[in-house]
Amino acid sequence: MEPGDYCIKFLLPEDAVVSPADAGSDDGADSDGVAEGDVVRDGVTYLAVKTVATTLDAGEQDLTWDQGIVPPVLPASIGDRVWSDVDGDGVQGDGEPGIPGVIVVLERVVDGEQVYVTETVTDADGEYLFEGLEPGDYCIKFLLPEDAVVSPADAGSDDGADSDGVAEGDVVRDGVTYLAVKTVATTLDAGEQDLTWDQGAVPPKDPVDVQISKTVELVSPSVAEWTLTVKNLSDRAAKGPIVVIDQMPAGLIYTDAQAPDGWVCTPDGRDLDCILDGDLPANAEATIVVETSVDVPAGTKLTNNATVAGAETEVTNDNNADDASISVPADDEPITDLAISKSARNADSAGNVFWDIEVTNISEVDAAIPKVTDQLPATLHFVSAAGNGWKCDDDGQLVTCDADEPLVAGASVSFTIETSVDAEPGTVITNSAIVSTASVERTEENNSSSAQISTADESQPIGQAPRSPVAFTGANSLRIALAGMVLMLVGILLVVVRHHTRRDTGAR
Ligand SMILES: [Ca+2]
Ligand SMILES: [Ca+2]
Ligand SMILES: [Ca+2]
Ligand SMILES: [Ca+2]
Numbered sequence: 001m002e003p004g005d006y007c008i009k010f011l012l013p014e015d016a017v018v019s020p021a022d023a024g025s026d027d028g029a030d031s032d033g034v035a036e037g038d039v040v041r042d043g044v045t046y047l048a049v050k051t052v053a054t055t056l057d058a059g060e061q062d063l064t065w066d067q068g069i070v071p072p073v074l075p076a077s078i079g080d081r082v083w084s085d086v087d088g089d090g091v092q093g094d095g096e097p098g099i100p101g102v103i104v105v106l107e108r109v110v111d112g113e114q115v116y117v118t119e120t121v122t123d124a125d126g127e128y129l130f131e132g133l134e135p136g137d138y139c140i141k142f143l144l145p146e147d148a149v150v151s152p153a154d155a156g157s158d159d160g161a162d163s164d165g166v167a168e169g170d171v172v173r174d175g176v177t178y179l180a181v182k183t184v185a186t187t188l189d190a191g192e193q194d195l196t197w198d199q200g201a202v203p204p205k206d207p208v209d210v211q212i213s214k215t216v217e218l219v220s221p222s223v224a225e226w227t228l229t230v231k232n233l234s235d236r237a238a239k240g241p242i243v244v245i246d247q248m249p250a251g252l253i254y255t256d257a258q259a260p261d262g263w264v265c266t267p268d269g270r271d272l273d274c275i276l277d278g279d280l281p282a283n284a285e286a287t288i289v290v291e292t293s294v295d296v297p298a299g300t301k302l303t304n305n306a307t308v309a310g311a312e313t314e315v316t317n318d319n320n321a322d323d324a325s326i327s328v329p330a331d332d333e334p335i336t337d338l339a340i341s342k343s344a345r346n347a348d349s350a351g352n353v354f355w356d357i358e359v360t361n362i363s364e365v366d367a368a369i370p371k372v373t374d375q376l377p378a379t380l381h382f383v384s385a386a387g388n389g390w391k392c393d394d395d396g397q398l399v400t401c402d403a404d405e406p407l408v409a410g411a412s413v414s415f416t417i418e419t420s421v422d423a424e425p426g427t428v429i430t431n432s433a434i435v436s437t438a439s440v441e442r443t444e445e446n447n448s449s450s451a452q453i454s455t456a457d458e459s460q461p462i463g464q465a466p467r468s469p470v471a472f473t474g475a476n477s478l479r480i481a482l483a484g485m486v487l488m489l490v491g492i493l494l495v496v497v498r499h500h501t502r503r504d505t506g507a508r
Helices: 475-507
Strands: 004-006 009-013 034-041 044-050 054-056 076-084 103-110 113-121 127-133 136-145 166-173 176-182 186-188 193-202 210-220 223-232 242-247 252-258 263-268 271-276 285-294 301-309 321-327 338-345 353-361 371-375 380-386 390-395 398-403 412-421 428-436 448-455 470-472
Touching: 009 034, 076 136, 076 186, 103 127, 113 127, 127 136, 136 166, 136 193, 186 193, 210 301, 223 242, 223 301, 242 285, 252 271, 263 285, 271 285, 338 428, 353 371, 353 428, 353 448, 380 390, 380 398, 390 412, 398 412
Parallel strands: 076 193, 210 321, 338 448
Antiparallel strands: 004 054, 009 044, 034 044, 076 127, 103 113, 103 136, 136 176, 136 186, 166 176, 210 223, 223 285, 242 271, 242 301, 252 285, 263 271, 301 321, 338 353, 353 412, 371 398, 371 428, 380 412, 390 398, 428 448, 448 470
16 A cells, blocks of 8 residues: 555444453554444445544554454343142142242342342243343342242252242232242353243142041950041041050050051050051041050949041141040950941821831840930920830930840840921931940940931922921931832833733734
8 A cells, every 4th residue: 555544444233332442551452443323335234433544654564453343242031930839849740830920029149249130920821031131140039928838949850840949038018918939049141041940839728637536345354455547537638647646544555556557556655656657648547456455453444545646737636536435344244245226217197207226236145134215306206115025214305215134145126216206397307326234345336326317398399299298318218219119110010911911812
């Protein structure tokens, strides 16, 4: 080139960020152009950047005119989900839905302080995303409902599927209290998209209800067998460990226990502890049989209490304890066993109900005279009571019937109480009877029985003949159904017979 004054113009991409000019002290290393404005060439827009003029002398080579472009900083992003951790395992499982409408706050670590940056709300799928972020250190704060149960953090091995926040405490926003849950700080590099920051909340569950019931059988005058039945009355598992404590009174000596798989029974002083380490499944029942020997004088009454407790708050604790008792017999006393059953029978035209009561000696040992008591509810009125070999009295609502002789092994005796009914239509009436004897019994669990009736519903179609004033439920309805089926069969047979007869005569 001829010697003279020259300047350089660089045509950079339209959105280029121009380096500052004349930085530093080395003119061979700095940037020299200054942005001038846009220039269009062949339809393309450029950013024109121009140096000052410089003088080139004859023979001079000047290589100090350079232009820097600051590369664009790629923004980072972070996300992305708040979900309902239905099974509470801290992992996003199939079918666990997102939670919409949760406030999510982005904080940045600046000089060691966590500083509010911005916030958003999870969408219909429970998802959130902070975009266009400068690289740096960030944490996420989720504002969950005040009573939320937070999923355990960092469960499992997949960081994209786990829950990350840890409860920090309550936060009030516009009068609403939230539970703030926060993640640790994480570094976002330029251009990085990190979608592994999620938060689980365990939905509230209906409380469970576990119950225990206890019965006892006298195996011999000195051996009693206690049956403890633990039941989960809920439609979901009751969280374990489930602890049963059988509290033995003095005089009762533990000898053995049988429990289902998973249960471990260990004597603990006078008590026997039986523990299920795991959960008790929905509606499951576990039966523990405890054998004891008896070491007290005959005639002593021993009451044995048992309790059950799970790991959760229950609907009620009223059914978490039960007891059973024995009266200890003399060593040589024979053990018998009476059982009672009661059923209700058709009302007569007056609407009276017949209650049939049968007492059976189900043992191989004769029993002293059986005595039955029947406490009538207010809706029933005594009419009569009779049975072969029975003598009955009524004292207001209490009906007492004594057999007139002992009940030998294997034998049954029965009698019937007739009552009138005084109740609104649609009333369910339960009537119980209890048998007792002076003899020692193996068990008294089978010494009471009840039957039920319901009075007819008034709302029957107009024009139909009035039905019996009493409808039957329970065991008795089966008998009526059977009788109905027999009648139907007889009817069908009659039709068939008539049909045959007609065809035979017609053929002649
Ligand atoms: Ca889960
Ligand atoms: Ca994670
Ligand atoms: Ca309970
Ligand atoms: Ca009995």
